[in-house]
Amino acid sequence: MIDWSETLNNALSLLAYDPKSPMLFSSGLFWAIFLVFMPIYASLKGSRPKMVLFMIFFSLYFYYKSSGFYLFLLVATSFIDWWIALKIAKSESLTVKKWLVALSVTLSLSVLAYFKYANFFLMNWDAIIGANFQPLDIILPIGISYYTFRSISYVVDVYRGKTAPVKYWLEYLFFLSFFPALVAGPIVRACDFMPQLRKEPKISANEVYGGLWLIIIGVIKKAIIADYICQYNNLVFDTPTGYNGFETLMGVLGYTAQIYCDFSGYSDMAIGLALIMGFKLLPNFDFPYRSTSLTEFWRRWHISLSTWLRDYLYIPLGGNRKGTLRTYLNNFLTMLLGGLWHGAAWKFVFWGAMHGAGLAVNKAFRPYTSRFDGKKWFTALSWLLTMITVAFLWIFFRADSWDASWAVVGNILTNFSIDYLPPFVKVRYMWVIMMIIIIVTHSLPRSFYDRLADKFIDSSWLLKLVIFIIVVQTVVTFAGEDVPPFIYFQF
Amino acid sequence: MKSYSRLWLLLAISFILFFVYSMCGPISVCGFEIRTNKLSQSIIAQVDTNLIKVRDDIPEKVVPKFPVPVDTAKKIILFVGDSMLDGLYPRLAAYAKENGHEMYAVIWYSSSTERWGKKHRLTEYINSLNPNYIFVCLGSNELIVKDIKEKRTKYVKSILAEIDTIPFVWIGPPNWKEDTGINEMLAENLPEGTFFVSNGMKFDRKKDGAHPTRESAAKWMDSVVRWMPEHCLHPIVLNKPEADKARAKRVFVHQPGEE
Structure with a gap:
């Protein structure tokens, strides 16, 4: 039997201010x-x-x-x-x-x-x-x-x-x-x-269903993929010494994927909602893990922040107009402050500073490496180096403390064995499937997504309803009991 | 405006669908259970959900007649169960650390006696970790299973067979609604002094209305530990730790659909 008075209280309390429940x-x-x-x-x-x-x-x-x-x-x-x-x-x-x-x-x-x-x-x-x-x-x-x-x-x-x-x-x-x-x-x-x-907002089917499409993509990234894989990643980062090197490495790669899906998923939802209301917001992510250099990574990752830092910090500091060394220093300072923007902790300062140093190194080596541009081996090597750097620095971004960060690194370096791959895949097959989905979908060309979005917009209303229901039910199926908030809320 | 109306209709129909589905029990299709969401649970209140009365139909045999001497040996503790472990195990890990025990946790989300009984996952962990003390927390996902005695007794017996002679404590589900007999079935099948009845305790719950908050779950674990010296068939040394929580030596996690 329903207690209507309590139900009303519940509904009102859900609508009330709750700092723990944005x-x-x-x-x-x-x-x-x-x-x-x-x-x-x-x-x-x-x-x-x-x-x-x-x-x-x-x-x-x-x-x-x-x-x-x-x-x-x-x-x-x-x-x-x-x-x-x-x-x-x-x-x-x-x-x-x-x-x-x-x-x-x-x-x-x-x-x-x-x-x-x-x-x-x-x-x-x-x-x-x-x-x-x-x-x-x-x-x-x-x-x-x-x-x-x-x-x-x-x-x-x-x-x-x-x-x-x-x-x-x-x-x-x-x-x-x-x-x-x-x-x-x-x-x-x-x-x-x-x-x-x-201007009066122009809201046609393209905007309404294009927005819905972005929301669906965002929900898949955030509420299905990121929230699912985070369960394992959290375990690794909570107790790094409780896992072998292989498992720890998977946790780090998992977090690399998680933070992208979490944040870009949120951005997709935000952009989609705005689009439904007739406002076009600029993209915030552009397949960042395809980058072959840190410079390119920051052109593709959290674009609205990196362009803000460029326009209101890097350029006022002198940008690249005051000599080579000053350019490196400006890069370093900009990223260091960008790191501090992410949170009041030394780990964010370190993370930002290392990205700044990486950007400076990238710029310093550019004259010597540009002759290899276009060569496949060089592109592959550049991508690998960029990914290793980015994933490595995410460890410091994610771990609870400096000691925990180095425990993760130490565990990977000293306790790693590929023999753990088969049992890992067997036990955590769903996590592995999710990671494969992320890698594959991240590798597909943008034109593929544009075509998919057009097909969705042109599809029948009934098909859209079915797709929406399937996505929501998938969220329910994979949901943990505690829905983690967006990682970037805290910043 | 037409697109807007159609989008609104799409969102409204699917919302109503999920809301209504969340009020019903989960449906099984070809053996697969389609999980329900928590949409209605967070709003619609059932009478007496905030104050669950202590059941008086639990057989007396769950409480031994006299205290048993405490086993002072250091233990390898294996703590297995459903998502309730999220809140329970960090507190038990603090007890384990304080008292020199080693503790492992196995969390199988959305699991039930049926899943554990069918898949024999417990045997795998017993073989690999060699625990000499086991805590089980299962039953929360079976509060409203109809004909539970007929359906689930065999799985509880299967789990008991896997535990075999290892001393254990089974922590019953923290009812947030009247159950259809899970507590009674557990009480009837578990040996005297192994079943901690959580039904009747008051909890601060998370927004889902089911899981105790971290703090409340820690107090729940404290209650189990306080219960053990006087009522448990095989009490062990679990002096109160200074730390609120600790890390288990290792935590194994299994997702709902894992085989």
Whole structure:
């Protein structure tokens, strides 16, 4: 017998703020809420002011669900940066403009630094001077790194004259709080987004079903593949010494695949949702594990972040305009700070620094290796070296501590035997199948996916329904009891 | 607008389908069980799900009449079962570490007495790890199996045959709804002093409404350990550890569909 009063309480508690339970695009809760959202959005999209207000309301609720009243921080950030950008555009004096940009960037970075890095610096300072500081009771608002970067890029772009200032604050709040990209990117630029808002959204079957296709692909990547293979990967990283070298190596390769499927899956869902609403977000991943150099890897991995770092950090630092050594140093510093952006821990700093060093080495060797370009053996060797470097550095990114990272490395180097392959395949055959699927699908040409997307869009409604149901049931079948959050939520 | 309506219809129909399916028990097609999701469970509350009464129909024989001397030898502990182990084993591993035992965990997600009884996976682990103490936690995925005594008794007996003479404790399922007889069937088939009845305990549950939270599962494991000296057929040394949790020497994981 159903207890209706308790059922109502359950429903309300599901909708209430819960920092441990952010609203995932692949969750049943989001699905249910989106069913309510869609018809309202569709009925309002012809009237821009109403649509903007409704979207802001929905996005702020979406943010409130995971971050509570930190949503006021988001609202305040949007107001301050919108106001400063207007002042920059109106000001005739270059000095005033510069000061205003500095003020905005300082404010934004100070807030980010407080929430994300205060305890990190405090504890490191504590370790240096031997005091007895206690960590501050700070909860990191989800997505703060993303919307801070979006806001900084807007103010800087207005200063540089690359984008016109947004006339109305609510429109800027719409951009900054746009829920598909709010909590884990992509880091959308105002210059790409705002022109779309000023036009009436064009929503045809291509957008609606193209968006649904991307959501399905994202769900497959995140909720089926990443969430499944993570169960084994987590075991290895939790207890590296409990596994032999072969199993540990598989765990590392598994995490390499997992983080890609997890994050790119999330990005696909975000881009798909935006597309359904008539907004085109730029791709965030472009088959990164096909890269034959670290430079290429960073052109294909988390594209919105790497281009942001290039445009707002690397180039202002001097880019490649100040000599060879300075170029290497700029690369290194950019990646080091990029690493720190991922989290307040030395492991992220190390990870970023090593990528920066790798980029510098890559650039330094380029003049000597360019004569081999196009040769198959060289391409294969370059790919292998790139993959080894990327996978190796993921160990430090994933492991809980410095010691745990080296335990993983040590285990692979000293306790490895290929004899474990047959029993491993026998026992963990589903994990192996998943990995093979990832490798094969990652190797297929982009044109294949474009054709597949076109076929899906052109297919009958009934077939789409069947595909959707099969995908959801597959998610249910493979789901662990605890659905892991998106890895990139934490950043 | 037409595309929008059709997309909405697609999402709504599939949502209703999964919601309704989640309210029913899982369906078997050609021997394969189609898993249900947790859509309805997180919203719809059944009467008394938050306060499960202690059953009074469990035979008394599960509680021995007097305490048995504690076995003070160091043990190789094998802990096997379903997803409930996720919460239980880190706490038992802390006990094992504190008291010098060696502990292995085998988690077979969505498993049941039927799966373990049919596949004889326990024998494989007993042969490879040579445990001299076993903890089992099974039954959570069989709370609503109809005619459970007829269907599952043989598998429980099969598991007991695999355990053979190794001392063991079977931790019963942490009911979140009235069962159809799993606890009664286990109580009838397990030897005196080997069955810890979890039914009736109060748990803080995860969002799925079934699995105890990490903290609650740790307290659950504490309860099992507290129960052992007075009521268990073969108590071992399990002094309370300082650490909340520890790592098992090794954890083996099997997915729902694994053969």
